[in-house]
Amino acid sequence: MTDDEQLSQQQLLQLYRQGRKEYPSPEVDSAILELARKRLQQRTPASPRRTPRWTPSIAAAAVLVIGISFTLKLQQQSGEPESLGEEVKSFSSSSPQEDGVSAPAKAKKAERGAAVPEPQQQLLAPESDHLPAPAASMAQPRMQSAPMAEMELRDQGEGFTLPAVREQKQRPIPRLKAESWLAEIEALYSAGAVVEAQQQLARFLLQYPDYPLPEAIQPLRMEGGAVDGRP
Amino acid sequence: MGLMTSAIEDGVEEADEALFRAYLGGEHAAFATLYQRYRQSLFLYLLRSLGSHSEAEDLYHDCWSRVLQSDAPFQDGLFRAYLFKIARNLTIDHQRKRSLRLVRAEDQLAGEATAPSADRVQAGVDCEEMMRQAIQQLPTEQRDTFLLKEESGLSLEQIATLMASGRETIKSRLRYAMQRLRTVLEECL
Numbered sequence: 001m002t003d004d005e006q007l008s009q010q011q012l013l014q015l016y017r018q019g020r021k022e023y024p025s026p027e028v029d030s031a032i033l034e035l036a037r038k039r040l041q042q043r044t045p046a047s048p049r050r051t052p053r054w055t056p057s058i059a060a061a062a063v064l065v066i067g068i069s070f071t072l073k074l075q076q077q078s079g080e081p082e083s084l085g086e087e088v089k090s091f092s093s094s095s096p097q098e099d100g101v102s103a104p105a106k107a108k109k110a111e112r113g114a115a116v117p118e119p120q121q122q123l124l125a126p127e128s129d130h131l132p133a134p135a136a137s138m139a140q141p142r143m144q145s146a147p148m149a150e151m152e153l154r155d156q157g158e159g160f161t162l163p164a165v166r167e168q169k170q171r172p173i174p175r176l177k178a179e180s181w182l183a184e185i186e187a188l189y190s191a192g193a194v195v196e197a198q199q200q201l202a203r204f205l206l207q208y209p210d211y212p213l214p215e216a217i218q219p220l221r222m223e224g225g226a227v228d229g230r231p
Numbered sequence: 232m233g234l235m236t237s238a239i240e241d242g243v244e245e246a247d248e249a250l251f252r253a254y255l256g257g258e259h260a261a262f263a264t265l266y267q268r269y270r271q272s273l274f275l276y277l278l279r280s281l282g283s284h285s286e287a288e289d290l291y292h293d294c295w296s297r298v299l300q301s302d303a304p305f306q307d308g309l310f311r312a313y314l315f316k317i318a319r320n321l322t323i324d325h326q327r328k329r330s331l332r333l334v335r336a337e338d339q340l341a342g343e344a345t346a347p348s349a350d351r352v353q354a355g356v357d358c359e360e361m362m363r364q365a366i367q368q369l370p371t372e373q374r375d376t377f378l379l380k381e382e383s384g385l386s387l388e389q390i391a392t393l394m395a396s397g398r399e400t401i402k403s404r405l406r407y408a409m410q411r412l413r414t415v416l417e418e419c420l
Contacts, residue, residue: 008413011420016366016381016412019359024274028288029266032295036262039299040254 178208186216194220247310255302266295269311273318276382280322280374282367290321297321315383316393319375326371358419365415373408376401 188197253261
């Protein structure tokens with residue numbers, strides 16, 4: 001391409017660019033911009049698609065898994081699948097109280113535990129260790145309420161010692177539990193649910209091997225044979 | 232220099248795509264900016280291709296409408312290339328539909344372009360008008376190539392891709408178009 005050709009080409013393009021004066025009408029401009037706005041509004045309802053659809057189902061599954069594992073853990077701890085509902089209730093009701101205990105109170109509690117005479121510890125500790133979860137959870141609030149009771153008694157000036165208070169507060173718990181358990185077994189037996197009553201009795205005897213059985217359910221023990229592991 | 236220009240152009244293209252993505256993300260203002268950027272060049276491409284203001288406006292509206300229908304128009308290339316490809320396809324379809332009328336109009340325009348009056352040539356405005364008519368007089372492929380080069384700002388390679396032709400073909404078409412225009416507009420140069 002010669003210089004003349006280049007020059008004329010530049011002049012040609014300049015002439016073309018000088019004539020670039022036309023624009024779309026403002027009506028068309030506003031129509032297109034309005035169309036863009038409408039398309040945007042149409043797209044906006046689809047924006048929740050950005051939230052993954054699997055999120056709620058994953059959350060539900062996670063809640064389910066946590067719930068089941070929690071339940072199984074409770075079952076393993078208590079060894080009583082039948083009384084699961086009670087366990088959950090007692091656990092949930094006892095938790096806030098447990099959380100409410102302050103560190104100094106816990107320290108005092110530990111001291112008190114150490115102050116309990118050995119025979120009493122033997123009496124209490126095995127029971128509370130082997131107690132099913134409901135019984136344990138029932139015992140806990142009472143143990144936590146012991147400082148309160150102690151304070152009340154001190155205020156009254158009755159001079160009660162700590163072990164005595166504890167003994168008074170804790171002894172009836174397993175007894176009550178055992179009694180109510182036996183009552184349940186007796187009710188089952190009288191209702192004709194012999195097998196279930198035998199199973200309950202077997203469990204009861206594992207928990208309370210030396211607890212005297214009422215006469216009403218003695219035949220059950222005989223029917224079950226060596227249900228408590230003893231002939 | 233070339234690299235700098237290329238970098239700037241790349242920056243512009245990137246901004247186009249970013250603007251359109253921002254629009255898809257809910258920012259209407261981003262589209263308004265993008266629209267303003269191509270408002271005149273796209274319209275002139277259509278106007279010079281069709282020679283009719285009203286038809287150009289119709290296709291201009293259709294072109295933007297199609298762009299707005301798409302969620303990701305520049306997946307395979309640049310937004311600018313995509314925009315002008317739509318415009319070109321619409322123009323081709325439109326010209327097919329009115330082929331007979333177009334031939335008659337081209338004949339008429341060619342007659343006018345080849346015989347500019349002495350008065351018109353003397354006035355600068357007439358040279359611009361002659362240029363418009365001379366562009367209309369060009370063969371379709373040459374006109375299209377020339378207009379895409381001038382209005383879209385695409386490179387020869389990009390135009391070649393858009394027109395599904397080779398780079399050398401595009402170069403030849405452009406050269407022939409310039410020669411024709413130079414011949415017709417000799418008195419204005």
